[in-house]
Amino acid sequence: MRFHPSTVQSTTDTPLGQVWLAASPLGLCGLWFDGQRHLPNALPTWPQAPQHPVLREAAQQVQQVLRGERAGFDLALDLGGGTPFQQAVWQALLRIPRGQTASYGALARSIGKTQAVRAVGAAVGRNPLSVVVPCHRVLGSDGSLTGYAGGLERKQALLRLEGIAMKVSA
Numbered sequence: 424m425r426f427h428p429s430t431v432q433s434t435t436d437t438p439l440g441q442v443w444l445a446a447s448p449l450g451l452c453g454l455w456f457d458g459q460r461h462l463p464n465a466l467p468t469w470p471q472a473p474q475h476p477v478l479r480e481a482a483q484q485v486q487q488v489l490r491g492e493r494a495g496f497d498l499a500l501d502l503g504g505g506t507p508f509q510q511a512v513w514q515a516l517l518r519i520p521r522g523q524t525a526s527y528g529a530l531a532r533s534i535g536k537t538q539a540v541r542a543v544g545a546a547v548g549r550n551p552l553s554v555v556v557p558c559h560r561v562l563g564s565d566g567s568l569t570g571y572a573g574g575l576e577r578k579q580a581l582l583r584l585e586g587i588a589m590k591v592s593a
Contacts, residue, residue, distance in 0.1 A: 424463055424504045424551060426452060431472035435482035438489045439577050442553075445469060446477040450499030453551045454485065456573040461549055485554060491584055494521055496555050504551060508536075512546035519560045522585045526564045548572055554581065 427447035434443055434457075443466060445453030455462050472478060480498060487493035502513050511534045518533070519525050525533075531543045550558040553573050559581040563569045571578035 424549065426463060426465060426469075426504050427501070430465070430469050431475050431478065432466060432469040433471060433473040433475065433478045433482065435486065437486055439573075439580055442485060444478050444481050444485075445551075446472070446475055446481070447501045447503075449501035449503065451477055451481050451552065451555065452501040452504060454481065454553050454555055455551070456553060456577060459553065459574070460572040463551075481555075488554065489584070498555065500552065500555065502552070502556070505546070505549070508539075508542065509546040509549060512543055513550055513552075513556050516547065516550065516556045516558055516560070519557055521557075522587060524560045524562045524566075524582075524587055527561060527569075528564055530561060557581075560585075560587070 430445050430447050430452060432443060432445045434441055439456065441457040443453065443455045444451065453463065477499065484493060484496050484498065488496065502510050505513060512530065515530050515533045527540050527544050531537055531540045536543065547558045547561055548570065550556050559571060559578045568575060568578065
């Protein structure tokens with residue numbers, strides 16, 4: 424992942440734990456749960472900017488979403504740090520409506536890469552905007568709960584918040 428050299432960050436507490444937020448001049452470019460896999464190496468070097476307007480608005484909206492007070496996000500996003508393939512997958516994730524899910528295969532078909540299911544899974548796992556870009560809405564082809572970089576407990580909580588029933592794979 425590449426991030427803009429002017430990226431700034433802040434943290435906020437949520438019902439699912441602390442999250443790290445990052446913003447570039449183009450918009451919100453990161454939201455990671457504390458302890459999440461694939462945190463950017465540069466995160467500790469980005470300046471703290473808790474009063475940055477994008478970070479303040481993102482903190483407010485993520486708290487509202489995770490408390491069930493808001494259905495979605497209305498933020499400028501910067502997904503430009505990923506490869507063109509990753510960006511296509513992340514855009515496809517944004518098209519999964521709240522309260523619905525998709526399989527990795529369906530996601531691959533939606534971007535015209537039917538044979539790239541594993542690559543789609545890898546791109547989903549590298550999503551830099553947890554919750555905002557709803558990778559938690561991707562389930563196994565049989566509807567089973569699959570991996571989540573922020574932890575399966577958080578994925579289950581996010582799906583429950585949206586009223587989505589899931590089954591846990593053995």
